[in-house]
Every structure is written in C-alpha cells, then in structure tokens.
Amino acid sequence: MSCCCENKSDLTLLADVLNEYKSVKGSLITILQHAQEIYGYLPEDVLRHIAEQTDIPVAKVLGVATFYTQFRFKPVGKYLIMLCQGTACHVNGSERIAAAIKEELGIEDGQTTDDGLFSIKHVACLGCCSLSPVMMINGDTYGNLTPDKAKQILRELKNEE
Amino acid sequence: MVKYMKIAVGQGSCGIAAGAGKVYKALSEQGLGSVLAKTGCIGMCFLEPIVDIYGDDGQLKRLVKVSEADAEKIARFVKEGDEEAIRSLEISCEDSEFLTKQTRIALRNCGIIDPENIDEYVARGGYSAIEKALDMTPEQVIETIKVSGLAGRGGAGFPTWFKWNAARQSVSDTKYIICNADEGDPGAFMDRAVIESDPHNLIEGMLIGAYAIGAKEAVVYVRAEYPLAIERLTKAIAQAKEKGYLGQNILGKGFSCEMRIKAGAGAFVCGEETALIESLEGQRGMPRLKPPFPAQSGYWNEPSNINNVETFANVAWIITNGGEAFAEMGTENGKGTKVFALTGKVKRGGLVEIPMGKTLRDVIFDIGGGMRSDKAFKAVQLGGPSGGCIPAALIDTVIDYKSLSATGAIMGSGGMVVMDESTCMVGMARFFLDFTTKESCGKCVHCRIGTKRMMEILDRICKGEGKQGDIELLEELCVSIKDGALCGLGQTAPNPVLTTIKYFRNEYEAHIEERKCPAGECVELISYSIDPEKCRGCSLCAKKCPVSAIDGVIKQPHKIDTEKCIKCGNCKAVCKFSAVVCE
Numbered sequence: 076m077s078c079c080c081e082n083k084s085d086l087t088l089l090a091d092v093l094n095e096y097k098s099v100k101g102s103l104i105t106i107l108q109h110a111q112e113i114y115g116y117l118p119e120d121v122l123r124h125i126a127e128q129t130d131i132p133v134a135k136v137l138g139v140a141t142f143y144t145q146f147r148f149k150p151v152g153k154y155l156i157m158l159c160q161g162t163a164c165h166v167n168g169s170e171r172i173a174a175a176i177k178e179e180l181g182i183e184d185g186q187t188t189d190d191g192l193f194s195i196k197h198v199a200c201l202g203c204c205s206l207s208p209v210m211m212i213n214g215d216t217y218g219n220l221t222p223d224k225a226k227q228i229l230r231e232l233k234n235e236e
Numbered sequence: 237m238v239k240y241m242k243i244a245v246g247q248g249s250c251g252i253a254a255g256a257g258k259v260y261k262a263l264s265e266q267g268l269g270s271v272l273a274k275t276g277c278i279g280m281c282f283l284e285p286i287v288d289i290y291g292d293d294g295q296l297k298r299l300v301k302v303s304e305a306d307a308e309k310i311a312r313f314v315k316e317g318d319e320e321a322i323r324s325l326e327i328s329c330e331d332s333e334f335l336t337k338q339t340r341i342a343l344r345n346c347g348i349i350d351p352e353n354i355d356e357y358v359a360r361g362g363y364s365a366i367e368k369a370l371d372m373t374p375e376q377v378i379e380t381i382k383v384s385g386l387a388g389r390g391g392a393g394f395p396t397w398f399k400w401n402a403a404r405q406s407v408s409d410t411k412y413i414i415c416n417a418d419e420g421d422p423g424a425f426m427d428r429a430v431i432e433s434d435p436h437n438l439i440e441g442m443l444i445g446a447y448a449i450g451a452k453e454a455v456v457y458v459r460a461e462y463p464l465a466i467e468r469l470t471k472a473i474a475q476a477k478e479k480g481y482l483g484q485n486i487l488g489k490g491f492s493c494e495m496r497i498k499a500g501a502g503a504f505v506c507g508e509e510t511a512l513i514e515s516l517e518g519q520r521g522m523p524r525l526k527p528p529f530p531a532q533s534g535y536w537n538e539p540s541n542i543n544n545v546e547t548f549a550n551v552a553w554i555i556t557n558g559g560e561a562f563a564e565m566g567t568e569n570g571k572g573t574k575v576f577a578l579t580g581k582v583k584r585g586g587l588v589e590i591p592m593g594k595t596l597r598d599v600i601f602d603i604g605g606g607m608r609s610d611k612a613f614k615a616v617q618l619g620g621p622s623g624g625c626i627p628a629a630l631i632d633t634v635i636d637y638k639s640l641s642a643t644g645a646i647m648g649s650g651g652m653v654v655m656d657e658s659t660c661m662v663g664m665a666r667f668f669l670d671f672t673t674k675e676s677c678g679k680c681v682h683c684r685i686g687t688k689r690m691m692e693i694l695d696r697i698c699k700g701e702g703k704q705g706d707i708e709l710l711e712e713l714c715v716s717i718k719d720g721a722l723c724g725l726g727q728t729a730p731n732p733v734l735t736t737i738k739y740f741r742n743e744y745e746a747h748i749e750e751r752k753c754p755a756g757e758c759v760e761l762i763s764y765s766i767d768p769e770k771c772r773g774c775s776l777c778a779k780k781c782p783v784s785a786i787d788g789v790i791k792q793p794h795k796i797d798t799e800k801c802i803k804c805g806n807c808k809a810v811c812k813f814s815a816v817v818c819e
C-alpha cells in the first residue's frame with residue numbers, strides 16, 4: 076500500500092478543466108464535479124492540486140467538497156447502485172430492497188464489495204416515484220423492484236463479469 | 237387507408253426506466269424509423285412505456301405498457317392497418333380519464349412535442365410570448381403577471397409579480413434571473429418532467445422574467461440527480477441561441493440575455509434561495525440571513541430573482557393568453573393550476589395538473605383512481621419534509637394555499653404521497669425527520685441539535701421504548717426549533733411531526749403505551765405467524781424466506797420460527813391464501 080500523501084493521480088488529466096474554469100469565479104463545485112468524473116472520486120492529491128491551481132485554501136476546498144453528498148473520497152465499485160430512499164420509495168418498501176441487496180452483496184449504504192465490483196449509496200428521490208421502489212445502477216434505472224427482482228438484477232450484472 | 241404519420245415514444249426518465257428506450261429500438265428494427273419520434277413525458281407513469289400513434293385523419297391511438305415484444309404487432313397495425321393486433325394495448329377509457337380530467341398549462345406540451353426539437357415547440361406557439369413581451373414595457377409584463385395572480389410554485393407561494401417588481405426597482409447594471417430546479421422534496425418530480433419534456437417553455441418563461449426585471453444573465457440550478465434534464469436543457473439552450481431566441485439582440489428587438497446551467501451537487505438545503513446562491517458562488521450551501529433579500533442583493537451581491545421551474549412554466553402561457561384568463565381558474569386564495577406528483581399507494585400515479593379549487597378527493601380518487609390495493613386510504617402527505625399529512629377525514633379539503641395551510645400541511649412544491657392503512661404515521665414522521673436531520677446545514681443550534689433530539693425520541697417510540705411524556709416533549713421541541721431556526725428547512729422541519737401528532741395521536745399512544753404498531757410496519761413491534769386454519773401448506777413462503785425460518789410438511793400447515801425470523805415480510809407478500817398474519 077502506498078501512503079495516502081504520495082502523489083499518484085495523473086494530474087495532467089485535469090489540465091483542460093482547470094484551464095477553462097480556474098479563473099472563472101464561483102467555479103469550485105464545477106471543477107470538483109469534473110474531477111470526480113475523471114477520477115471516479117476525489118483523491119486527496121487531486122483536491123490539493125485544485126486548491127493550488129485555483130488559489131483557494133485547501134481547507135476551503137475540503138469544506139465545500141464534504142458539504143455536498145455528490146462527492147466521494149474513496150474509489151467506488153465498477154457498478155454504483157443508487158438506491159432511492161425518497162418518500163414514495165419508502166412508502167413502497169425501499170427498506171426491504173436495501174435488505175435484499177445486503178443479503179445478495181453483503182454491503183450497505185456507503186460500502187463497496189471486496190472484489191470492487193459493487194458500491195451502494197442511498198439517495199433521495201431519483202424522480203421516478205411512480206415506479207417506486209427504484210434504484211439506478213450506472214445511469215440505468217430499475218423500477219417496481221421487489222427483493223427478488225433486485226437480487227436478480229445484481230446477479231445478472233455479476234454474471235456479465 | 238389511414239396513413240400513420242408519427243409514432244411517438246414517451247422518453248422521460250421514468251418512461252426510460254420502464255423500458256421506453258428498448259421499445260423505441262425494437263420499433264426502429266421493425267422498419268418504422270421514418271415515422272418514429274421521441275417525446276417527453278405525458279405524466280401517466282403508471283402506464284409507461286407509452287406509444288402514441290398519430291394518423292393523418294387526426295386520430296390518436298395511445299398504446300400503454302408496451303414491451304419490446306409488442307413492436308411487431310405495432311408494425312403490423314401501422315403497415316397493414318391490422319387493428320386487432322394492437323387492441324389489447326390500447327389505453328382503457330378509465331385510464332384515459334387520468335388525462336381528460338386535468339387542465340394543462342404548465343404541462344401543456346409535455347408528452348406531445350419532441351423536447352429535443354425546437355421547431356415542434358415553435359409550431360405550438362412557442363416563443364411567440366417572448367416576442368409579444370418584448371413589444372410591451374417591462375412594467376406591463378409585470379402588471380400582466382400581477383393580474384394573473386401567479387404565485388411561486390416552489391413552496392412558499394409568494395406572489396411572482398411582487399418579486400419581479402422588487403428586482404426591477406433595484407438599480408444595477410448587472411442583474412440575474414435564476415431558476416430553482418433543485419427539486420429537493422424526496423418524492424416529487426414535476427420540475428424534472430417539465431425540463432425533460434418541454435425545456436423551451438422554461439427558457440421562454442425565464443427570458444420574459446429576465447426582460448421584466450432587466451437581467452442579462454440567466455442561470456438554471458439543476459439537481460445533479462437529473463442528468464437527462466441537464467442534457468435536454470443544454471440542447472434546448474443551444475437551439476434557442478441558434479434561432480435567435482436567446483443571446484444577443486433577441487428577435488432583433490434590442491434585448492439580450494445569456495443562459496447557462498449549473499448542476500447542483502446534492503444538498504437539500506440548496507433549494508432554499510439564499511443557500512442556492514451560496515452554492516452558485518461555489519461555496520458551501522449555507523443559507524444567508526434575510527434581509528437583504530435576493531431582489532436587493534443576491535448572486536454576486538447583485539439584484540437577483542429566483543423562481544421555481546413550474547412558476548416559469550406558466551409565464552409564457554400567461555403572456556400569450558392574458559393575466560385574466562389565468563386568474564379565471566382557481567379560487568380567491570390560489571389562481572391558475574398546480575402540478576402534483578401523485579405517488580405512493582395510489583392506483584394511477586403520475587403528473588396531475590388541476591385548477592386550484594379542486595379537492596384532494598378529486599385528485600386522489602377521481603384522477604388517481606383511489607388505492608392500489610384493497611386497503612383503505614389513510615392520509616396524504618403534501619410538501620415533503622417541510623409539509624404535513626392530511627388525514628382521510630379531510631379528503632374534501634380544497635386545494636389552494638389557504639385551505640391546505642389551515643390543515644397544518646402546506647401546498648408545497650407538489651409532492652403528493654398517498655398512504656393507506658399499512659403505512660405507520662409515526663414511522664412516516666420519523667422518515668422525514670431522519671431526512672431533515674441529515675440535511676440540516678448545521679448553522680443554527682436549534683435545527684442541528686433539536687432535530688437530532690426529536691429523532692432519538694421517534695427512534696425509541698418506533699422501537700417500542702417510548703416513554704410517557706414523549707409526545708409532549710416532541711411538541712415542545714417542535715416549537716423551539718420553529719422559533720430558533722434561521723431558514724425554512726429548520727422552520728418547517730417539525731411540520732410532519734406536528735401534523736401526525738395532531739391527526740394520529742392514537743397511533744403514537746399505541747406505540748408508547750401498548751408497544752404496538754397499528755399499521756404493522758415498525759419491525760421491532762411486530763411478529764409474523766401463520767394461521768393454521770388458512771394455511772394450505774403450499775410451501776411457497778418457506779422457499780421465499782431468506783433465513784429459512786419457515787418449516788412444514790407439504791400440504792400441512794407451516795410454522796414460523798420467531799427466533800430466526802428477521803421480519804422481512806416476504807412470506808406475507810407471497811402467500812396466496814392470506815395465511816400469514818403480522819401483528
């Protein structure tokens with residue numbers, strides 16, 4: 076294992092984004108969003124690099140990044156399961172889906188499987204309430220879930236690997 | 237023979253989730269590509285995927301719950317006129333009432349036009365309102381909005397003309413018009429549907445607002461969770477610019493306005509307008525103290541006006557049809573229409589736009605078709621975490637700002653979650669408080685700590701560890717949080733608790749005194765068993781039990797080992813003979 080303060084992310088990947096936004100005021104969140112898209116999460120060295128390049132104190136960059144739930148500080152699995160815990164999904168049994176996912180993969184909110192394949196994150200309303208309970212995996216939405224159906228979907232993804 | 241000009245597949249997020257993308261693909265594989273079109277969302281979520289077939293005789297055939305396998309039948313109908321092929325897919329008269337009983341203004345183009353094609357918006361009168369507005373003075377535009385009685389649809393219901401006028405009066409070279417598309421209520425999707433299905437309507441409404449207040453820059457703050465909305469709005473902005481409806485010297489009338497999108501990053505409090513401004517400036521989304529109001533000092537400390545998506549979605553219609561036409565709909569305490577996202581235990585869920593003055597019954601039973609199961613209607617939650625629930629006894633409450641507030645709930649932004657007997661109201665209050673506790677920005681002690689204390693109390697009540705006096709303690713905390721909170725999040729966080737106590741006090745008491753959950757939802761307070769009289773011994777439940785807690789010989793009554801049972805409810809869900817009891 077390398078030490079966390081060692082520079083290991085390829086910072087050149089961020090050059091275009093920084094060139095475009097670093098002097099546009101109020102762009103910190105936009106830069107962080109692009110960075111997360113590039114690296115899959117926000118590694119510490121990337122956050123430091125952003126702070127340096129934008130002349131914003133590191134503490135503030137971290138302060139902003141940690142305020143918003145969209146930002147992650149650890150790598151996520153290949154498949155990111157966003158399980159809706161909005162009102163409609165709650166009323167229609169999203170907790171049972173969470174339990175089924177836990178049975179199938181052994182992970183709960185915020186965790187990643189050991190093989191690095193799946194991560195799960197609870198989110199509030201994906202905007203498809205009429206299909207509740209709903210989950211989104213890498214941008215694809217699955218609705219009208221039952222515990223069995225959720226397990227089936229995960230198994231199919233596993234089998235594709 | 238009738239010629240079929242257009243086959244439109246509804247492609248909103250939820251249509252796509254239901255499989256609309258696959259249906260579209262299957263139809264193009266049937267060689268229907270030349271007439272195939274995409275459209276946004278008609279709002280009949282319960283029937284998705286939906287395929288609309290337009291004939292040259294003006295007839296529309298609406299097919300519902302279409303699957304890939306149906307593509308071949310649809311092709312047969314379109315190519316050979318074989319009506320029989322699609323008969324079973326056609327929408328029923330009953331289901332069509334979901335739409336025919338609505339009055340659509342904000343949603344007028346949703347599900348009808350292709351949101352990615354500006355020409356279709358223009359063909360339906362789009363961008364004629366901005367042209368008309370630019371021939372009026374800004375004051376006349378504001379006057380028209382005043383006459384219409386349009387009030388903010390984002391929750392607070394503040395008169396739109398008043399905000400516009402305040403921003404107009406503020407003197408500055410730089411002003412901003414901002415659209416709040418953060419749609420934070422976790423159970424609402426009206427704004428998403430408008431942006432995904434009719435983005436130009438939002439753009440046009442914002443442009444008219446910009447002209448009225450004198451802004452040259454418009455920003456749309458969209459929730460990060462709405463990627464499709466962002467994609468379609470980005471396309472729409474580019475098309476509008478290309479056609480000269482947006483940008484410099486719009487329609488050659490000397491008015492200029494640029495528009496951009498800013499994606500949110502996931503924080504409910506950023507829906508509050510001053511927090512939204514902080515977030516736009518790249519900061520943590522912490523609310524600011526008001527005054528000054530955004531109309532005086534907002535984004536980059538310049539005069540700014542913030543409106544909700546649905547508010548803007550009404551503006552072009554009002555300019556075109558006049559303020560009076562809008563004001564004709566509704567009641568003394570609410571003009572025009574309101575869009576609701578009807579969900580939960582209701583039979584027909586989706587987007588409902590009705591004139592104010594209708595009742596909750598009209599929406600839930602007439603349009604929504606009542607409950608999905610045979611269980612009785614219990615309550616409806618309006619306004620999400622800031623709102624409250626209204627019990628079955630008040631089903632005839634009129635929908636306008638004042639009547640809804642009188643119940644203790646609020647109009648809110650339009651989330652309408654229907655609950656039946658199987659929903660525990662204490663659990664519901666706990667659910668919302670859990671949400672607000674997590675979303676509190678932490679600036680004020682009352683909101684930060686107070687909601688945590690309330691959460692602990694609700695937690696113990698749901699676990700059957702509630703104490704005498706807990707209800708009173710909750711009520712006390714509610715009052716002090718309301719008084720001590722800086723922003724709307726904290727000020728309204730107690731509402732779900734207060735309304736559930738007000739209308740379902742007996743349910744709280746049952747949890748505390750009898751250690752029972754009458755709705756059978758609080759896991760710690762229920763147990764599952766099998767009624768030997770009813771059990772036929774089919775063994776299905778045993779197969780579905782995740783922890784093998786059910787034992788029994790085929791054709792003989794089965795039994796649940798309560799030690800092993802994790803109360804997942806699978807057995808009750810699968811038993812065809814209602815033999816599993818939960819109490």
Ligand SMILES: Cc1cc2nc3c(=O)[nH]c(=O)nc-3n(C[C@H](O)[C@H](O)[C@H](O)COP(=O)(O)O)c2cc1C
Nearest residue numbers: 388389390416419420507508509543544547724725
């Ligand atoms: C915690 C909180 C969350 C809010 N979320 C939203 C939201 O998601 N969308 C919205 O339009 N308004 C939201 N509002 C209301 C806004 O502060 C503001 O009143 C509204 O955007 C003004 O637009 P309108 O006058 O057109 O309604 C929220 C308010 C609070 C206090």
Ligand code: SF4
Nearest residue numbers: 677679680683723726
């Ligand atoms: S009331 Fe709550 S959310 Fe609002 S500013 Fe105070 S702590 Fe933040």
Ligand code: SF4
Nearest residue numbers: 771772774775777811
């Ligand atoms: S599913 Fe119902 S009928 Fe069948 S064994 Fe279980 S309890 Fe008995």
Ligand code: SF4
Nearest residue numbers: 781801802804805807
């Ligand atoms: S509730 Fe779930 S765990 Fe308990 S017996 Fe039924 S299926 Fe098994």
Ligand code: FES
Nearest residue numbers: 159161164201204
């Ligand atoms: S509550 Fe789950 S999609 Fe809206």
Ligand code: FES
Nearest residue numbers: 248250251277281
């Ligand atoms: S089908 Fe579009 S919102 Fe549900």
